[in-house]
Amino acid sequence: MNEAAGFIKGRARGESPARSVEPEVGLVLGSGLGPLAEEVENPLAIPYGEIPHFPVSTVAGHAGRLVLGRLEGRQVAVMQGRFHYYEGYSLAEVTFPVRVLKALGIKALILTNASGGVNPDFIPGDLMLIRDHINLIGDNPLRGPNDPDLGPRFPDLFEAWDPALRAVARRVAERLGIPVREGVYVALSGPTYETPAEVAFLRTAGGDAVGMSTVPEAIVARHAGLRVFGVSCVTNVHLPSGHPGRKEVSHQEVIDVANRAGSDLSRLLRGVLRSDWEGRA
Numbered sequence: 001m002n003e004a005a006g007f008i009k010g011r012a013r014g015e016s017p018a019r020s021v022e023p024e025v026g027l028v029l030g031s032g033l034g035p036l037a038e039e040v041e042n043p044l045a046i047p048y049g050e051i052p053h054f055p056v057s058t059v060a061g062h063a064g065r066l067v068l069g070r071l072e073g074r075q076v077a078v079m080q081g082r083f084h085y086y087e088g089y090s091l092a093e094v095t096f097p098v099r100v101l102k103a104l105g106i107k108a109l110i111l112t113n114a115s116g117g118v119n120p121d122f123i124p125g126d127l128m129l130i131r132d133h134i135n136l137i138g139d140n141p142l143r144g145p146n147d148p149d150l151g152p153r154f155p156d157l158f159e160a161w162d163p164a165l166r167a168v169a170r171r172v173a174e175r176l177g178i179p180v181r182e183g184v185y186v187a188l189s190g191p192t193y194e195t196p197a198e199v200a201f202l203r204t205a206g207g208d209a210v211g212m213s214t215v216p217e218a219i220v221a222r223h224a225g226l227r228v229f230g231v232s233c234v235t236n237v238h239l240p241s242g243h244p245g246r247k248e249v250s251h252q253e254v255i256d257v258a259n260r261a262g263s264d265l266s267r268l269l270r271g272v273l274r275s276d277w278e279g280r281a
């Protein structure tokens, strides 16, 4: 962790000795939601493959990079692309970058993803503020020995998803005229999409959207004492059995819808970054 963080700081200094890397906020951009990284001012982009101890990417064309710079007046560290459990990484590997961002000094983590709606009121393209999560990956990134310097053995996840940041986002969305939903994100391991029986189960269990990421990162961020905020782009909706509009999910559709919703998401996140976060709503 410290070697990775030290490398990133050294890279910044090498570029300009006066440059200090002190990101206040980390952002993780999910499938199809990467363009916000291109808007970072005075960017320093480091491919994941160059950072010591970062997992080695397996997916061609999904290499990913860390972009440091400024957005709406805040120092940010943006992860353009993430690691997923279904790729074969352990959850410790999936969440290692969150530890590195914490070591760089972030105080808050903003997570984004693409998901499938299990709430039948949702429509493709909806943005959902994450109120809570259900971890059904069947694993936990904190399994194993705990380093008390990083966080507690048994972290509390009550209000894991920062209510004040969510309130800020609701106000920003209203001001910008961006409709937003709010709900519970369920994480499964993937890579299969859900069966109709699983969708019915997830809905009964209290889920609104389902995906294959985000929850491990949120768990590690809370363990580290970071404030956590998240937005899920609902790219497809799993309609109930017998519904005439029901159809298969395709990865291409997920990417296309996320790309279309991406500009609203970017505007929303920029508005959140611009806002005052201290008023704990």
Ligand code: HPA
Pocket: 114, 115, 116, 117, 193, 194, 210, 211, 212, 235, 236, 249, 254
């Ligand atoms: N299920 C799981 N993950 C997803 C989906 C889905 O329907 N859509 C986008 N990511």
